[in-house]
Amino acid sequence: MDIQHRHIEVFRAVMTAGSVTGAAALLHTSQPTLSRDLARLEQLLGYALFERERGRLKATARARALFDEVERSFQGLGRVIERAQALGRDEGAELSVLCLPALSHALLPTALAALLATHPQVRVDITPAEPPLLDAWMSEQRFDLGLAEQATPLPGVRVEPVLEADEVAVLPVDHPLASRARLQLSDFAALPFISFASDDPYRREIDARFTAAGVQRQLRVQTHSAVAVCELVRAGLGLAIVNPLTAAACAGDGLAVRPLAVSIPYRVSALLPVHRPAQPLVEALLRHLRARA
Structure with a gap:
């Protein structure tokens, strides 16, 4: 026919x-x-x-x-x-983001709010994950955008900087050290200290700095979560050093934030899948992320 x-x-x-x-x-x-x-x-x-x-x-x-x-x-x-x-018109457009739990709490929400203010029809799916799962999923091209700390080269992934800053100290607002504008590593000597888990790269960096300075702390509590660290400090269980994003998000209501006299670099990187079809909204979200960073 x-x-x-x-x-x-x-x-x-x-x-x-x-x-x-x-x-x-x-x-x-x-x-x-x-x-x-x-x-x-x-x-x-x-x-x-x-x-x-x-x-x-x-x-x-x-x-x-x-x-x-x-x-x-x-x-x-x-x-x-x-x-x-x-x-x-971006109606029904979907954006999938894979990120560290700390970034889904501290940096991503405000950037997404700015993006959705101009693209209200966009649907966003956020998946928190830790390495090595985060690295594997980005290499498998499963997400439009990944957000990580201290990103290492991954197959099929392009890495772009989003934020470079320094780690900061968090302490109860009524702690004697809260009266200081900046803390030395020696200020932590013999004091209770809340640490990240032993396999965390920032934990290893922080421990190396204190060892080099010859400063001994009381290491009694540790956790994987930067938010949990801040809440433990707020409860009066010790002092800590965390990333500036989580510290800023948790500051107030009994928690003080102070800069350190030494620089412990903190970096946030964008992971972009090379072989996944490009999502135009990724660049817009990255602009908002960098503006807020």
Whole structure:
């Protein structure tokens, strides 16, 4: 059969309008042209779609059955067109972000708020994860954007800087050291100290600094979470050194933040999958992340 989309369009117009005259007006064509296309469709099908009575068309049972199928197809096409147009307006666009738990708490929320203020129809999926799972998933191209600390080169991933700052001290607001504008490592000597877990790279960096300075602390509590560290300090269980983002997010209500006299670098990097189809909103989110960083 050589049935073309034009034939189906003509048939639908006749069924919708109820007459050849009305169908011709719908399709902006002449009645003779439309009648020829309709006759050609019936010839190709091998059966009549309409009965001609006194110059009027009456749909057969086969025509009504065919029209039901045609309507379902055109409704599906309508949804495709609506979806295509919505994508051009960012409606229904989806952005998947993989990040460290600390960044989902401290940096990402305000950046997302700024992004969604200008792109309110965007849907965002945030998945917190720690290395090595975070590294593996980004290498597998599962997410549009990854956010990590001290990012190392990964296969299939481009790394871009987002933030470079220094770690800071957190302590209870009523602690004697809170009166100082800046803390030395020697200020922590013999005091209770809340540490990160022993496998955390910042824990190793901080421990190395205190060892080099010959400062002994009371290491009684440790945890993987920077937010948990701040809450333990707020509860009066000790002092700590954490990243500036979490410290800023948790500051106040009994928790003080102070800079250190030594620099313990803290970095946030964007992980961009090289082989995943580019999501245009990633660059917009990165601009907001850097602005807030």
